[in-house]
Amino acid sequence: MPGNNALGSFLKARRALVRPEDVGLRSSGRRRVAGLRRDELAALAGVSLAYLTRLEQGRDRNPSEQVLDALGAALRLDADLTAHLHALARDAPRRNGGRPRRPRERPAPGTRLLLDAWVDTPAYLRGRRFDVLAANATAIALAPMYRPGRNLVRDVFLDPGARALFPRWDTVAADSVAALRAVAGTDLDDPALRELVEELSAASEDFRRLWERHDVRPTRDETKEFAHPVVGPLVLRRHSLTVGGTDGQVVIAYQAEPGTPSAAALARLTAPARHTGQPPRLRGDLSGTAADSGEAASGDRASRTSAR
Structure with missing residues (x-):
């Protein structure tokens, strides 16, 4: 899971999902890459190929909001994905390649x-x-x-x-x-x-x-x-x-x-x-565990973390 170049990884992944014909480009013959080529995305977004290359390679991590909006439009991103693209760009300069482990989550009181x-x-x-x-x-x-x-x-x-x-x-x-x-x-x-x-x-x-x-x-x-x-x-x-x-x-x-x-x-x-106050015992084997009538419904036992 790339952590130190999340912006570049996102751009490359989304570029691979856009078919040339979806953005008005003519696809002729066999293509070497899935989706858009880098030069095609650069042209659609109105940025230079060299600049887009630096963004994807993580050598430039400070694109303007206008550039991000242009890239989002060229990649046909919806509102959620466009907001995520902006968040990745804002966060990139502050990334340090690793963060301390968060404490184990506990249910909010009540x-x-x-x-x-x-x-x-x-x-x-x-x-x-x-x-x-x-x-x-x-x-x-x-x-x-x-x-x-x-x-x-x-x-x-x-x-x-x-x-x-x-x-x-x-x-x-x-x-x-x-x-x-x-x-x-x-x-x-x-x-x-x-x-x-x-x-x-x-x-x-x-x-x-x-x-x-x-x-x-x-x-x-x-x-x-x-x-x-x-x-x-x-x-x-x-x-x-x-x-x-x-x-x-x-x-x-x-x-x-x-x-x-x-x-x-x-x-x-x-x-x-x-x-x-207890779940019914299920017939058959669903999810590898039948409901345990001896365990309290709200989870009195300690929850495991997501990483075992």
């Missing part, structure tokens, strides 16, 4: 009580590296990967149960990587994040391919589909709530549209948690 009060709503607390820091019984009943101590991105790519749980696994996988990049921002020298990315890159070709795209897309409120082994298909609305006073902690909660089959299925799923 969040466990809040989650447990939402008996009918699957909800969990996510840290900045996508570790699950706390969860209610209903969230664990929805998916064991929402159990405190798990890492969401690791489970999506390395846990076979995730592919069965998410009918649109390809979309979930791509969104997970893009959201991780969005949360990481320019802090790619965080040792624990670096270890997580290196682990997943070595273990999953899918993760490595998606990470190298440099997609950036923050988690947003949207619909998500589940193929639950106990209650069947679920279509739930995901809500993302930022926890104030924390370094990127987010509460993720799911709701079903009232009166729908998903609402009825969710009610069946929440019934055991409502009466016992």
Whole structure:
């Protein structure tokens, strides 16, 4: 995971994803590189080839906002990616090739009580590296990967149960990587994040391919589909709530549209948690772990860090 030339790595990765015909260029014959050539991007952005070369090689790290906007337009970046490009350029002069390890994340005060009060709503607390820091019984009943101590991105790519749980696994996988990049921002020298990315890159070709795209897309409120082994298909609305006073902690909660089959299925799923405070024991092997009725829903055991 390149840390000392993040701006250059981003520009090269995004250049490779733009087809010449998408930006009005005629593609003739066999091309030696995927996407745009460096000289083509330079011409489209109105900068010299020498200057773009210096940017990509990390020999010039102070582009103006006008240059960045021109590069973003030439690369057909959306608002999220353009903002990320500007952030990489602002941060580049301050990078020192390594940063101290952040302390282990702990749930923000009061969040466990809040989650447990939402008996009918699957909800969990996510840290900045996508570790699950706390969860209610209903969230664990929805998916064991929402159990405190798990890492969401690791489970999506390395846990076979995730592919069965998410009918649109390809979309979930791509969104997970893009959201991780969005949360990481320019802090790619965080040792624990670096270890997580290196682990997943070595273990999953899918993760490595998606990470190298440099997609950036923050988690947003949207619909998500589940193929639950106990209650069947679920279509739930995901809500993302930022926890104030924390370094990127987010509460993720799911709701079903009232009166729908998903609402009825969710009610069946929440019934055991409502009466016992514990998630139901799942039939079959989902995510490699059945819900453990002997463990408190909010994660009384210490959470693991994202890098093991």
